Amino acid sequence: MDLTPIWLTLKLACITTLILLAICLPLAWWLSKGRSFFKIIIEAIITMPLVLPPSVLGFYLLLAFSPQHGVGKWLHDAFDLQFVFSFQGLVLASVIYSMPFMMGPIKSALQQLPASLSQASYTLGKSERETFLRVLLPNIKPSLFTAMVLTFAHTLGEFGVVLMIGGNIPNVTRVASIAVYDSVENMDYSAANTYSLILFCITFVLVIGVFIFNKTQAKSPLE
C-alpha cells in the first residue's frame, strides 16, 4: 500500500494553510475596514472559487502557467519555475482555490469586533499595526482556528483543480483524492477504500476539533 499520496496531501494542506494565513490576515484586515468598489471587486475575485467549477479554475491556471506562453513561459525562462504538472503548481492552485475558506471567517470576525476596540487602542497612542497584533488578532482566535482548519480540510479534498494543473504524477502531484479516483479506475477498491477512510477520519477529527475548540462560542464553525 503506497501511502505517498496521503503524505503529499498533508504536505500540500500544511503549506497551503500557512501561505493563506500569511496572505489573508493582512488582506482580511484591509477588507474589513470600510467598503469601496475596489474592495468589492477584490472580494468577488476571492469568492469566485466557491461558485466556479474547480475544473474551470484548473483549466485557466493550466493555460496561464503553461511554459509554452505568457506568464508561464516568462516564469520558466526567467526563474526556471514551472507550475504546470509540479508540486508548486498544486500549491498555487490550492492557495487560490481555498482562499475563501481562510478569508471568510477571519474577515467576518474582524468586522464583528466593535470599532471602539480599535479606537480605544488608537487613543492610547498605539499604531494600527500594534492594534491589529495586540488587540484585534487575539480576540478573533476561535475564528482564526476555524479558518485554518477549514482551509486545511478543504485542501485535503481538492480534486478537479489539482488534477487539471498537476495531473497524476506518482510522488509529485498524485494526492489522495486523485489516488482514490485512480484506484477506482483500476478497479482497486481496497486501495480506494483505504485512501478514502484515511481522508474521512482526518477530516472528521478536524471538524470535531473545531467544534470542541469553539464550544464556548455557541456558534457553528461554518459561521
Added chain:
Amino acid sequence: MISINIEKKLKAYSGQQWLKVNREEFADGSITKIYGPSGAGKTTFLKIIAGLITPEKGIIKVDGITWLDTSTKTALSPQKRMVGFVFQNYALFPNMTVREHLEYATKDVGWIDRLLTIGKLETLSTHKPEHLSGGQQQRLAILRALAIKPKLLLMDEPFSALDHEMKRVLIDELKVLFAELGLIVLIVTHNPQELDGLCDGELAIDTER
C-alpha cells in the same frame, strides 16, 4: 486651554441635522459636563476632539497647537492627540487582564499600582473583563484612559453603571486626581445632576437643521 469650533453633519431619521459647537473654550483644570437630547451628537463631539471622527468644518486648538483645521486639511491622528477616552461601552480588551490593560497603555509601574489602588482593582488585577462586574469594568475603562496621563480626558457616560455609593466615592477620588493632574475633563451625561459637585462648567449640545 482648548478652543473648539466645529460643524458636523449627522445622520438622522428625521433628515439632515448639524452638530455645531462654536468658540467653546475649556480652561486647564476645568471639568465640564456635556448634556443634550439623545442623537444630539454628544458622543460624536467627543470623538471629533479625540480625532476618531473628522467633521465637515472646524478648528480645534490645544495650547496654541492646531489639532484640526479643515480649511488647511490639518488633522492630527488620535495617536498624536493622546486624549484619555472613556467609551460608553467601555471598549475593554477581552484578551487582557486588568493589569495588562494598564500595562498596554503605560510602562510606569508605580503609576499602574496607584491607579489600581484608586480604582480598588488591586485584588482583581489578574482578572479579564468578562469576570468583572459592570461597575468594575467602568472603573477599569476610566483607569486605562488615565494611564497615559492625558492632558485632556473625555468621558462618555462614565458613571452610568455605578451604584450611588460607588459613584460618590469614585467622583470624590477622581476630583482629587483631576486636580492633581491638571486635566481638562469633558464628561457626557444623560443626567447632569449626577455630576453636581464635580463639574465647574457645562455645555448643552443640540442639533440644528
